[in-house]
Amino acid sequence: MDWWQGFLNLVFKYSCALCRQSADEPLCPTCQTKVQQQRRLLPKKSVEVLAWGNYGKDLRSAIAALKYRNNPQVAELFGHWLGDAWLKNKKNKVRPLVVPIPMNPSKRRDRGFDQAELLARSFSHYTHLPYCAQGLERIKQTEALYNLDPRQRQHTMQDAFALGPAFRRRRPQRPILLVDDIFTTGSTARAATKMLRKHGISVQGMVVLAVTPRKTHKASTAKPASTP
Ligand SMILES: [Zn+2]
Structure with a gap:
């Protein structure tokens, strides 16, 4: 040097x-x-989803740099941007508990970090919301979702989650705000929300860094948009 x-x-x-x-x-x-430039903000349907940006161009490159080229530090910056967006858009007065959607444990081992967890932690620092890393657990090894159509995704994600060690020990006393990096068809969000609600835990909504545009939802033409 x-x-x-x-x-x-x-x-x-x-x-x-x-x-x-x-x-x-x-x-x-x-x-x-x-x-x-990929910035957007829009709530989405049943679970209210706040998406910071569109999954395209430079945001897509930055997410790839974060996940596949070992740049976990980028998650800290994105967590702050997400936090800023959430603070400007929050409608609910109840302060939620921030919980990341966990990735497959074997993938996490390979990568060395879980980007949703890093995002969620940075987000909760920025917003001063309480944070729990182990609220959820992925119990089913799911195949890559980008090859599947929405119905297959739904089926694959069924029973993919269980309560994590933290929530098994003690049910959370406040509603959950889920955090993930990419929102594609919502099958992951629905599966996690359904499981939590089944255990009597309320879900306030979800914040994601990027949402994929509608046209890439078709299985045949889809490129890898989400890594479960
Ligand atoms: Zn640069």
Whole structure:
């Protein structure tokens, strides 16, 4: 490493996960502006879902950099953006308990981290909401959902979740706010919500980083949009 790079490393905490420039946040200002173009906010149907952005272009690249190129630090920045969106949009006065949708344990072992968990933790720091990492547990090894149509997804996700160790010990006393990275057809959200409600636990809603556009929901043309 030359002295200049050494100097940059002293001054800047990160190198941007997208363009690799030295930066004082996980993404440099230029890349943040690009990713911000995918911003959207809309509530969705039965479980109220607040989605920060559209799963496309630079946001999609940034999520790929986070998950597949080992940049977990980006989740911290995204957690803050999600938190900001939630604080501006919250309608409910009851402070929920933030719980991530867990990924398959074997996948988590391979990746070394769970992006939904990192997002949820950063989100709860930013919003000062209570946080529980182990409210849910994934008990069924589910295949990759992107090959399946909505009905198959629904079927695959049935009974995919159980109460995690924290909720088995003690049922939460406040409603749950679920956190995930990508919302595709909602089958994951529905399965988690159904299971929690079956145990008498109320679900206030869900916050996700990105929602996939409608047209990619068709199984035949879908690209990997969600990694369970
Ligand atoms: Zn950059």
